[in-house]
Amino acid sequence: MKCRAFHMLTVAVAIVVAWSFPAFAQTDPLPSWNDTPAKQAIIEFVGHVTEDGGSDFVAASDRIAIFDNDGTLWVEQPMYVQLAFALDRVKALAPMHPEWKDKQPFKAVLDGDMKALAESGEPGLVELIMATHAGMTVSEFSSIVTDWLATARDPRFKRLYTELVYQPMLELLAYLRANGFKTFIVSGGGVEFMRPWTDKIYGVPPEQVVGSSIKTKFVMRDGIPTIFRLPAVNFIDDKDGKPVGINEYIGRRPIAAFGNSDGDLEMLQWTTLTAGVRFGVLIHHTDAEREYAYDRHSHFGRLDVALDLAATNHWTVVDMKRDWKVIFPFQKQ
Amino acid sequence: MKCRAFHMLTVAVAIVVAWSFPAFAQTDPLPSWNDTPAKQAIIEFVGHVTEDGGSDFVAASDRIAIFDNDGTLWVEQPMYVQLAFALDRVKALAPMHPEWKDKQPFKAVLDGDMKALAESGEPGLVELIMATHAGMTVSEFSSIVTDWLATARDPRFKRLYTELVYQPMLELLAYLRANGFKTFIVSGGGVEFMRPWTDKIYGVPPEQVVGSSIKTKFVMRDGIPTIFRLPAVNFIDDKDGKPVGINEYIGRRPIAAFGNSDGDLEMLQWTTLTAGVRFGVLIHHTDAEREYAYDRHSHFGRLDVALDLAATNHWTVVDMKRDWKVIFPFQKQ
Numbered sequence: 001m002k003c004r005a006f007h008m009l010t011v012a013v014a015i016v017v018a019w020s021f022p023a024f025a026q027t028d029p030l031p032s033w034n035d036t037p038a039k040q041a042i043i044e045f046v047g048h049v050t051e052d053g054g055s056d057f058v059a060a061s062d063r064i065a066i067f068d069n070d071g072t073l074w075v076e077q078p079m080y081v082q083l084a085f086a087l088d089r090v091k092a093l094a095p096m097h098p099e100w101k102d103k104q105p106f107k108a109v110l111d112g113d114m115k116a117l118a119e120s121g122e123p124g125l126v127e128l129i130m131a132t133h134a135g136m137t138v139s140e141f142s143s144i145v146t147d148w149l150a151t152a153r154d155p156r157f158k159r160l161y162t163e164l165v166y167q168p169m170l171e172l173l174a175y176l177r178a179n180g181f182k183t184f185i186v187s188g189g190g191v192e193f194m195r196p197w198t199d200k201i202y203g204v205p206p207e208q209v210v211g212s213s214i215k216t217k218f219v220m221r222d223g224i225p226t227i228f229r230l231p232a233v234n235f236i237d238d239k240d241g242k243p244v245g246i247n248e249y250i251g252r253r254p255i256a257a258f259g260n261s262d263g264d265l266e267m268l269q270w271t272t273l274t275a276g277v278r279f280g281v282l283i284h285h286t287d288a289e290r291e292y293a294y295d296r297h298s299h300f301g302r303l304d305v306a307l308d309l310a311a312t313n314h315w316t317v318v319d320m321k322r323d324w325k326v327i328f329p330f331q332k333q
Numbered sequence: 334m335k336c337r338a339f340h341m342l343t344v345a346v347a348i349v350v351a352w353s354f355p356a357f358a359q360t361d362p363l364p365s366w367n368d369t370p371a372k373q374a375i376i377e378f379v380g381h382v383t384e385d386g387g388s389d390f391v392a393a394s395d396r397i398a399i400f401d402n403d404g405t406l407w408v409e410q411p412m413y414v415q416l417a418f419a420l421d422r423v424k425a426l427a428p429m430h431p432e433w434k435d436k437q438p439f440k441a442v443l444d445g446d447m448k449a450l451a452e453s454g455e456p457g458l459v460e461l462i463m464a465t466h467a468g469m470t471v472s473e474f475s476s477i478v479t480d481w482l483a484t485a486r487d488p489r490f491k492r493l494y495t496e497l498v499y500q501p502m503l504e505l506l507a508y509l510r511a512n513g514f515k516t517f518i519v520s521g522g523g524v525e526f527m528r529p530w531t532d533k534i535y536g537v538p539p540e541q542v543v544g545s546s547i548k549t550k551f552v553m554r555d556g557i558p559t560i561f562r563l564p565a566v567n568f569i570d571d572k573d574g575k576p577v578g579i580n581e582y583i584g585r586r587p588i589a590a591f592g593n594s595d596g597d598l599e600m601l602q603w604t605t606l607t608a609g610v611r612f613g614v615l616i617h618h619t620d621a622e623r624e625y626a627y628d629r630h631s632h633f634g635r636l637d638v639a640l641d642l643a644a645t646n647h648w649t650v651v652d653m654k655r656d657w658k659v660i661f662p663f664q665k666q
Contacts, residue, residue, distance in 0.1 A: 036436060059536060061532070135406055172449065182540075184540075190620075191581075192584075193586065195584045195585075199394070205585075206583070206584030206585045207397075207515075207540075207541075207582075207583045207584050207585065208515075208540075209584060213581060216573075216577050216580060216581065217573075217577070218573040218574075218577055218599055218603065219573075220602065223606070224606065225576065225603045225606050225607070226600070227576055227577065227580050227603075234581075239552040240550075240552075241551075241561055242551075243558065243560055244549050244551055246548070247471055247549060248524075248546060248549065248567075249540075249582060250539070251524065251525075251528045251539030251540050251542060252528075252539045252541045254541065266558070269553065269558045270551065270558045270560070272560050273556070273557065276556070304420040308602050323582040327584040
């Protein structure tokens, strides 16, 4: 009798232990990462900051990890996804704007003249964004984004853009969260272009997405509270805007930052160049066959100065070709 | 033998059930609230949105509740705490600014001339804020706030300001969180004046605090990444700025909003005037004996238009004198 009761107790304890013990202690939490120094650096960092009683221990509430989006979590070639969205919106809205046929930068978009579009520069780009991203309510814009992402496909892989996210980074996001981290996106992209889908795709809820924004205005319209999107820049969350955005929207300093371009330089500096264990990572696009290979001379996601500073600052450079078994979720075995 | 094993199982199940079952099902989650309609409305709302399978069920991730701070979570009389802080800072910094002795609104502060200070109006107030809240790094400002709150006391109760928080609201915050809500502060006050202490006092971490802000700038200073506070307004999170701030910083629409003044009117409209079960609350300061009694004619926290609109909009008005057993934590039995 005693023996049997003891056995039941043993089983019960075993079940409790199995439940308490994280799954990743038994199975590889990063199966799409090759066993290279990059993967080892990630595992080592997480081990240090979560080691209770260790000298590098960081309380769970302070385990803030930030991720750039374009080129860090999903593709940014042959152009930023949001730019592809803006060009499609110009085409969709053109019938209501006959004057666009003769007016740059809209003419360039409608003619498919990428050279003329490039020549319109940043002012042209801002004009495109204002014409396509403003002039509606925030919920209308959210629906437009959601509808577009449900059908638009990239020119090379012919996939939905939300399929062109990096499988190793999805595993990394999940691994960090399983270790008590709160994961944030800090992107130069438009915050309201990301929020409709980041929770579903990355597990990052809207309130943990920081990005660029245009101004908005609250009005009561026929007794219905409404927030309108205005054609004016509010905040540019890029370069030295990223630490400003982190401080303003998150309100504390991250301990880990993941980026892939010079636009992420200041965010990496702000995160890592301080006391305590910190982790900075640059994703280096080195795989022309499976994705794209680019760095110092790319129009989108240029990686130049930050790459030169990586060694001095002890940032881990992830070589996509060498370090990743697969790039996209649909390539998983 | 079987019987004993069965008994063990029963005990095990009982333990599991006891653990799973929220403590508040057995004990009152809001002990400092009298059993009045206000308390019943809170319990009823939480019951509706958490009832799995019920028609009003809201997924935990969408249970966003927002709270104004001044007058909703802590005292705002005889003046906003942040204004008391600014006045103290003017006095502390005066030796470095001999010109202030003859210059308004600083002269008024140094002379203790509240009438002259009031006459300087909003421009005067902005000048005081810029002189005391800018010109240092964000971490220096955080330390200044923390140091001041550790010793400054209010003129009436002679207590630390962080002791003058409302016990019933602390219970409400905890009750909502125990029911899967994510609690945010949405305050007209300065976000960097609140973030150093809201986690400890309210259980609201820095990234869940939305407030007014001044502009900041990132610079590398002698190789050290630094964020400086600049003397320029960035965002005013008050009145119609509150829904804008909610949309910009939180990125989704709350289902419950708690405020106490006309500054919270648009935030209550944005939260409640839409489909689905929504909950809007106004804290009405009615207890001159235990705290303060004020509404339509107060300089700080004026409650006038929003009070008139409460009935039409089905907002719950909490009468502090009638609905609260105690006001402050130190009055608990």
